[in-house]
Amino acid sequence: MSISPQLPQLLRSRLFFQGRKFSFEVNRLRLPNGVEGEWECVRHPGGAVAVPLTPEGKLIMVRQYRFATGRRLLEFPAGTVEDGEQPLATAQREIQEEVGYSASRWDRLGQFYLAPGYSDEIIYSYLARDLDVLDQPPDMDEDEDIEVVLLTLDELEQAILDEELVDSKSISSLLLLRSHLAKEAAD
16 A cells, blocks of 8 residues: 555634634545545644653652543643743643652653544653752642652553553653663663
């Protein structure tokens, strides 16, 4: 099967919902082979995730309730990139708000699409080191219910393998983190 280098032609786009964090649209496209169809898309400004790592090798994570799943998930601190905000600033804000730390060393781990089958949301992942506990952390968002959890890399990996409820951005960020740390060790 060959893949056409041409992109589909957008024939029509209809906005069905505009929320505070995302919008939902339906698009009519004509594929390069002439077939027409409709594709739904969640438009999202993107998110940033902080991967806080203590000198003792512990990852600082949160366990929080997520309405869409009806459960509490284990996640790295993360949030939506606000209008005009750089993704690194989002990650820096989120570790302060969600876990009460700041970091003086930040390394970019990478970026990835969260669910490209139906959304354009991209996640930017950053390693946060040289951590300091904040004397007075900013108030977390009033709609968040968060428990701070410390795990080693191996404990997090085992939680994932044991099918504990870990979100995909945290699993992806763990993979990027392991690669980053291996590269550092080799240098």
